[in-house]
Amino acid sequence: MNSAIQVCGLKKSYDNNKVLNGLDFDIEKGETFALLGVNGAGKTTALECIEGLRKYDSGTITVNGKMGIQLQSSSLPAHIKPMEAVRLFSKWNRAKMDFTMLNALGMKEIEKKQYIQLSTGQKRRLHLALALIGNPDIIFLDEPTAGLDTMGRVSLHEQIRKLKLQGKTIVLASHDMAEVESLCDRIAILNTGNIAFCGTAAELTDKIGETYFIHIKTQQGNSTFETDHIEDTLISLLNDLKQKEIHILDIQVDRGTLEQHFIEMARRETK
Numbered sequence: 665m666n667s668a669i670q671v672c673g674l675k676k677s678y679d680n681n682k683v684l685n686g687l688d689f690d691i692e693k694g695e696t697f698a699l700l701g702v703n704g705a706g707k708t709t710a711l712e713c714i715e716g717l718r719k720y721d722s723g724t725i726t727v728n729g730k731m732g733i734q735l736q737s738s739s740l741p742a743h744i745k746p747m748e749a750v751r752l753f754s755k756w757n758r759a760k761m762d763f764t765m766l767n768a769l770g771m772k773e774i775e776k777k778q779y780i781q782l783s784t785g786q787k788r789r790l791h792l793a794l795a796l797i798g799n800p801d802i803i804f805l806d807e808p809t810a811g812l813d814t815m816g817r818v819s820l821h822e823q824i825r826k827l828k829l830q831g832k833t834i835v836l837a838s839h840d841m842a843e844v845e846s847l848c849d850r851i852a853i854l855n856t857g858n859i860a861f862c863g864t865a866a867e868l869t870d871k872i873g874e875t876y877f878i879h880i881k882t883q884q885g886n887s888t889f890e891t892d893h894i895e896d897t898l899i900s901l902l903n904d905l906k907q908k909e910i911h912i913l914d915i916q917v918d919r920g921t922l923e924q925h926f927i928e929m930a931r932r933e934t935k
């Protein structure tokens with residue numbers, strides 16, 4: 665069986681608020697899969713239904729493998745020390761302490777602090793360490809790098825890549841498109857309770873990627889032009905600059921980032 669997770673017809677409402685309207689998707693074993701969507705799209709609700717933490721109204725969810733769930737912020741008692749939490753979680757999971765993993769996540773450096781004294785990045789690393797106790801096959805990360813500085817993000821991304829190399833299935837919800845583009849094999853975009861798109865970043869680019877972005881640097885400054893007709897726009901821009909005797913210092917053409925495509929998709933769906 666190659667599916668780590670199968671979701672069929674998943675529906676969930678909070679009173680009259682229909683949040684999930686019949687979601688269908690599969691996540692393959694060993695895949696890094698992202699759930700994207702604007703605030704309130706239902707990412708956390710979907711993840712928590714899969715994790716078994718939230719009841720759902722109808723549909724089926726099949727999970728093949730042991731799950732490890734990264735906690736949300738401030739989920740631990742204020743005065744617990746990181747290694748106390750690790751010991752507690754190890755006991756619950758009847759698992760041996762994996763000191764290689766704990767050292768890689770920098771637990772040694774923070775062992776004397778209480779939870780309340782940890783920085784956001786240190787808390788995130790502790791939450792990841794707790795999720796990895798018991799050597800799970802499937803790891804859930806809900807906005808794993810929100811609030812982290814660049815170094816914190818880079819180091820957490822490294823950990824996620826290492827987990828992928830170990831064959832783990834990783835499911836994450838994120839608002840960080842660059843993160844998703846660099847880490848994930850496939851993405852699902854949640855919109856108005858449905859999966860608006862499920863596939864690779866390249867497939868998303870192909871689906872909406874008629875648009876080109878032309879970035880021009882001149883002595884007057886930098887400008888970006890968006891067009892669906894690359895040849896005509898480029899020729900007319902170059903002619904215009906030539907006529908005005910403006911010298912081009914640099915020119916680049918690309919098909920946009922995942923973030924630009926996501927915004928475009930959300931805009932189309934809400935029209």
Ligand SMILES: Nc1ncnc2c1ncn2[C@@H]1O[C@H](COP(=O)(O)OP(=O)(O)OP(=O)(O)O)[C@@H](O)[C@H]1O
Binds near residue numbers: 678683702710
């Ligand atoms: N326990 C709850 N009771 C009632 N409504 C809820 C509850 N949890 C979430 N909601 C509502 O369900 C919708 C989806 O929320 P959810 O947290 O799943 O979205 P999200 O995509 O994870 O959002 P964000 O990106 O802001 O974290 C929102 O309208 C939210 O207000």
